[in-house]
Amino acid sequence: MSQQIKESLKEQLLKRNFKAAILSYNRLEGRPRKEDFDRSLKAEIRDPLWMLCRQWQFGEFNGEDAGSAVKARVQLDTTRINRYAVRKEGDEGPRINKIWEDAVPYNDQLPLEVEVEREILLDQRSESPVEKLELRILIGRHWVKLLKQINLVKYKPEFIRKYPFIEVTNQGQEKAQLQSDPAAWQRLKSTRGRLPDGIQLIKDIQSADFDQWVDGNALFDIDKSSLKALGRDLEAWFFRLYSQPSTDVEDAWVPPSLEYQFALNAPKDAFDRGRTMLVAEEYNSGHLDWYAFDVEKDGKLTDLEGEEFESTKFKKEEPMAFLPTQIEFNGMPNVRWWEFEDRRINFGNINAETTDVPHMMLAEFGLVYGNDWTVLPYNLEVGSLCEIQGIVVTDVFGVRTFIRPAGFKNEKDQQAWSLYDLNILNGNGALDKRLLLPPAIAKLQESKPIEKVTMARDEMANLVWGIEEIIPGISGSGVNGFEIATALSNYFLENNLLDDLDEEEKKAKIHYILGTSVPENWIPFIAVKLNLETAYREIRLQRAAMPRLSDNIGDSRVEPRGMILRQGLDEAEKKAYFIHEDEVPRAGIQVTRSFQRTRWIDGKVYTWLGRQKKTGKGEGASGLEFDQIGIK
Numbered sequence: 001m002s003q004q005i006k007e008s009l010k011e012q013l014l015k016r017n018f019k020a021a022i023l024s025y026n027r028l029e030g031r032p033r034k035e036d037f038d039r040s041l042k043a044e045i046r047d048p049l050w051m052l053c054r055q056w057q058f059g060e061f062n063g064e065d066a067g068s069a070v071k072a073r074v075q076l077d078t079t080r081i082n083r084y085a086v087r088k089e090g091d092e093g094p095r096i097n098k099i100w101e102d103a104v105p106y107n108d109q110l111p112l113e114v115e116v117e118r119e120i121l122l123d124q125r126s127e128s129p130v131e132k133l134e135l136r137i138l139i140g141r142h143w144v145k146l147l148k149q150i151n152l153v154k155y156k157p158e159f160i161r162k163y164p165f166i167e168v169t170n171q172g173q174e175k176a177q178l179q180s181d182p183a184a185w186q187r188l189k190s191t192r193g194r195l196p197d198g199i200q201l202i203k204d205i206q207s208a209d210f211d212q213w214v215d216g217n218a219l220f221d222i223d224k225s226s227l228k229a230l231g232r233d234l235e236a237w238f239f240r241l242y243s244q245p246s247t248d249v250e251d252a253w254v255p256p257s258l259e260y261q262f263a264l265n266a267p268k269d270a271f272d273r274g275r276t277m278l279v280a281e282e283y284n285s286g287h288l289d290w291y292a293f294d295v296e297k298d299g300k301l302t303d304l305e306g307e308e309f310e311s312t313k314f315k316k317e318e319p320m321a322f323l324p325t326q327i328e329f330n331g332m333p334n335v336r337w338w339e340f341e342d343r344r345i346n347f348g349n350i351n352a353e354t355t356d357v358p359h360m361m362l363a364e365f366g367l368v369y370g371n372d373w374t375v376l377p378y379n380l381e382v383g384s385l386c387e388i389q390g391i392v393v394t395d396v397f398g399v400r401t402f403i404r405p406a407g408f409k410n411e412k413d414q415q416a417w418s419l420y421d422l423n424i425l426n427g428n429g430a431l432d433k434r435l436l437l438p439p440a441i442a443k444l445q446e447s448k449p450i451e452k453v454t455m456a457r458d459e460m461a462n463l464v465w466g467i468e469e470i471i472p473g474i475s476g477s478g479v480n481g482f483e484i485a486t487a488l489s490n491y492f493l494e495n496n497l498l499d500d501l502d503e504e505e506k507k508a509k510i511h512y513i514l515g516t517s518v519p520e521n522w523i524p525f526i527a528v529k530l531n532l533e534t535a536y537r538e539i540r541l542q543r544a545a546m547p548r549l550s551d552n553i554g555d556s557r558v559e560p561r562g563m564i565l566r567q568g569l570d571e572a573e574k575k576a577y578f579i580h581e582d583e584v585p586r587a588g589i590q591v592t593r594s595f596q597r598t599r600w601i602d603g604k605v606y607t608w609l610g611r612q613k614k615t616g617k618g619e620g621a622s623g624l625e626f627d628q629i630g631i632k
Contacts, residue, residue: 067395069324072376078315078386079276081106081439083265084115085301086252100263100277102249102304108383108439110243111600113288116252116260117610118243119593122202132199133184134476136165137191139198139238146230152223156196162213163196163204177474177561180487184474202238205231243608249304252283255567256540256580258455258591258613259284264293265301266385276385277301278436279425284613286446290436295424317386324374324393332370382439382601405433444598450478450609451562451593455525455584456620464541464584465620466523471561472593484561485520492548513628518546522622523560525579541584543567543577564591564611588616 045051055061085103106115121135140163147153165188178185204210210231214220220227245251252262260283266276278293285292303309331345345366352359380386391403407418422432452470457463473479525541543565545557560566568575583589590613597607 067397067399069374069393070396071321071394072324072374073319073321073392074376074378075319075389075391076317076378076386077389078317078380078384079266080315080381081264081266081278081383081385082310083301083303084250085263085265086250087254087261087263100279100299100301103263103265103301104247104250104304104307105309106264106383107310108381109600109602110439111441111598111606112383112439113286113441113444113596113610114243114598114606114608115245115250116262116283116288117596118245118608119251119253119610120244120248121242121609122199122206122244131474132472132476133187133191133474136198136200137187137195139202139234140195141198142237143196143198143201143234146234150226150230152226152230155219155223155227158217158219159196159201160193163198163200165192165195165197176488176491180491181474181479181484187475201231202235205235241607243606247304253611256578256583257282258579258583258589260611263296263299263301275301278385278422284611286610286612288438288440290420290422290438293422293436293438295422295427295432297424298426320378322376322378324376326371327373327375329366329370331366333367380437382437384437385434386437387434407431407433441598441600444596446597447595448478449592449594450476451564452478452481453562453564453591454588454616454620455579455591456588456616456618457584457586458620458622458624461622461624462527463622463624464525464527464579465518465622466525466543466560466565467620468521468523468560468562468565470592471521472563481521481561482519489520489548509631511630513630515626516624516628518622518624520546520548520558521561522546523558523565527581528578538581540581541579543579562593564593585615587618588620590614590616 082105083103084106085100087100121132143159144153144156147156147159178188201210204213211228214224214227214231252260254261261279261281262283263280264278266278277296277299279296279299280288280292281294283292350359350363352363376391388405390405393401393403395401407421418431420435422434422436424430424432449470450472451468454467454469456465456467458465468481468485470478471481471484473484524544524546526544527539528542530536530538530540543560545559548556548558559569565577567577569577591611592614593609593611595607596610597605599605
């Protein structure tokens, strides 16, 4: 073909519009010749130098997280808690008292919640002979069991005569409370004459009166030593069954504040900071942790006379090396190629609006920075106050990086990381950077409340009511406060009501009502001036009493039945009970007492009686009114 014809065809082809078309599809597949797929799953790179060059071109080697941590060395200093003290706040005393007296030794053999919350079950003050009936029966039954074990059950009648369940014969409130509780009355009747009173027996064993009585009884001549040893076994069994403080100075409950207040003390450290005092002034939640404590620099703590304290000194721990472990969470992007990610969190299904900035920040953290966090499992003894000096991290390239604690030398920086830091009282915002690991309980079992009091404001009556919703029954368990109060009122109406109205007064259609009544489980608290000698109008709440108009037994005041509101009533000289006005907000509060049980790190089981304070359910309305006219 000549050159002219070729150029003519070329011009014609260029003038036409051609469209690309695929008439068929070909699928390229590998033809396996072996049953082993190990090499295929390796994802081999034929030219690693080319891949490294591409990473260099895209700037991947400039990242701060290019090296992964493979080794870490930690250096910290520790000191141990060795003292425990409570603060006795008087009725007229200030809210903030810097003196903590009568410190007792403390170590990690006892959980801190148990040390703080436990109450004395065997109160040495005067008690009703029928209070804590089930506890009396429990101790008496165990004493008979011990007598049987050493073949001395023949002395059982002698112990029943010495420690009987006292018959309540007077016509006062004590008998009324007992007879208005049919279950407790029947229980007492069925037990009297069969078992000794366990509480009386334990009290005599503690005061050595038991040994004197055994020595002076001619019936016990042969078995005196065995019986006295058996008494010590009974005492040890009881205090092993229920954890109780050995002295009154360990009671951390502050009645005017309705919460626990106590202090811990740690010895002098390496920086010559002297003793470190950790105070907890508002502990009431039932779970104790580091956030309940503040560091008090100006406080004073004095030791209980005669106590010996362990010489727990500052300890400089040896540096420890760890293999950093990556932190994992649900839905975290995996670092391996052939691994399916967790399906429970779908980051691809995030729907965020323009105002959902925290939502997007959380997603960015999970997707971009999720694999940048590692954990070092450093073991510390409970009750330690430690200061982290720093961490040396070595990455895969051999580069060592020294990391100071978060917030190092930035005490006044408001944006510094301050989680787990301790607040310093009167420190103008300064923080203590040390880490406190209190000897706290991880998990416990809790019984139903044996007592529950609700403090509620009544604006119409201008009062605060302490409503005993659950009270400790005579048997010892919690009973409905309203039902028991109603039964007691009905008992007085049936037995002690003085009807002094004549026939003409009964026929009157209009009669004067001095005041309406409220249930007997409603205890009033009235507002009184905090200081009568000043002109300030600061007030506090004082426990008052409603009159009981349905009896003629002399003392017509309605008194609380539970331990929470009976502060000062069981003492030889009855004292007034005050509550700080700001402790009862508009929402009210609820205070409960219940038995709690836990197993400590050494396997020992502790059972104790403690209290908790929670937010209430709002204001209350008693319906109390005075000077009313009634129409029949």
